[in-house]
Amino acid sequence: MFEKYVKLLREHSMKVTPQRLDILKYLDEHRVHPTVEMIYMELKKNNPSLSKTTVYNNVETLEKHGIIQSLTISGNELRYDFRNDMHCHFICKRCGRIFDIDIVCPNIGKVEQSGFKIEEVHGYFKGICRDCLKKEEMENGS
Amino acid sequence: MFEKYVKLLREHSMKVTPQRLDILKYLDEHRVHPTVEMIYMELKKNNPSLSKTTVYNNVETLEKHGIIQSLTISGNELRYDFRNDMHCHFICKRCGRIFDIDIVCPNIGKVEQSGFKIEEVHGYFKGICRDCLKKEEMENGS
DNA sequence: TTTTAAATTGTAATTATTACAATTTGATAC
DNA sequence: GTATCAAATTGTAATAATTACAATTTAAAA
Ligand SMILES: [Mn+2]
Ligand SMILES: [Mn+2]
Ligand SMILES: [Zn+2]
Ligand SMILES: [Zn+2]
Secondary structure (H helix, E strand, O other): OOHHHHHHHHHOOOOOOHHHHHHHHHHHHOOOOOOHHHHHHHHHOOOOOOOHHHHHHHHHHHHHOOOOEEEOOOOOOOEEEOOOOOOEEEEEOOOOOEEEEOOOOOOHHHHHHOOOEEEEEEEEEEEEOHHHHHHHHHHHOO | OOHHHHHHHHHOOOOOOHHHHHHHHHHHHOOOOOOHHHHHHHHHHHOOOOOHHHHHHHHHHHHHOOOOEEEOOOOOOOEEEOOOOOOEEEEEOOOOOEEEEOOOOOOHHHHHHOOOEEEEEEEEEEEEOHHHHHHHHHHHOO
């Protein structure tokens, strides 16, 4: 069940703790880019003694080791992503859902040529998602 | 002095208030993508009765009217940009400065074809800026 | 000049995040 | 297996950004 995550932590010479495994498994199985609050609330159900500080500590450490990444797309809270490869995101202003967009930025080279050392690239699109557009059509009857 | 901003507000049929003019002028003349705190602290010097809530209200309203835009690049606070055209940003992890990057995303069409209605595009690069790289070189002597 | 909706102000509440000290625990060495 | 210890976990308190709200003031239209 957890072998995959044990392996992942060992590869980064991180201590294997039940809390860490829970968090990793949760992020892996819930690719909606959850907040700390969401992770905490969900995992608390099966481990009532879990501390929110532990969730904060762990997502921070996991990100520092490059295992997961954080998104600043929403502005008022960080979202976490089990995927650590470069990809873009779309956030729907109606329903708030965040979608993966699998495109790569073709401009990285250009930016680096102007003297910046790039360590992270984030592409955020904001607008209305398919479902919400359809829902709108239904209501308007256009 | 303020005619430019008066015109801007009138064009959007927004009331012209001294606070609004101050905020617009400040953002126009300080293209470092300031926070609400920065705007507030600076403008308070010449108008001690200014309320931080007024700054929050106004940047929100100005953004709603498309006059300015907000950036979620830093994760823990919104930054404001007098420029409202589409461009990208680079944030330096050392000095925290935010630079404009004048490139346009060539993938917007592709994303829209997959059914999303795009209203905003944000490209955020994170890393080390020229100055901080140079400073590092000096210290290391590499 | 009068009127009124919108803007401003100040304070309180909320939310996300960080600080920190006490306790527990995973991993290593014996 | 047991001792050891740095690292992780926990709970509480503090901080920081943002929002809510009610009272007051004001820009702009009549
Ligand atoms: Mn993603
Ligand atoms: Mn900018
Ligand atoms: Zn939606
Ligand atoms: Zn720098």
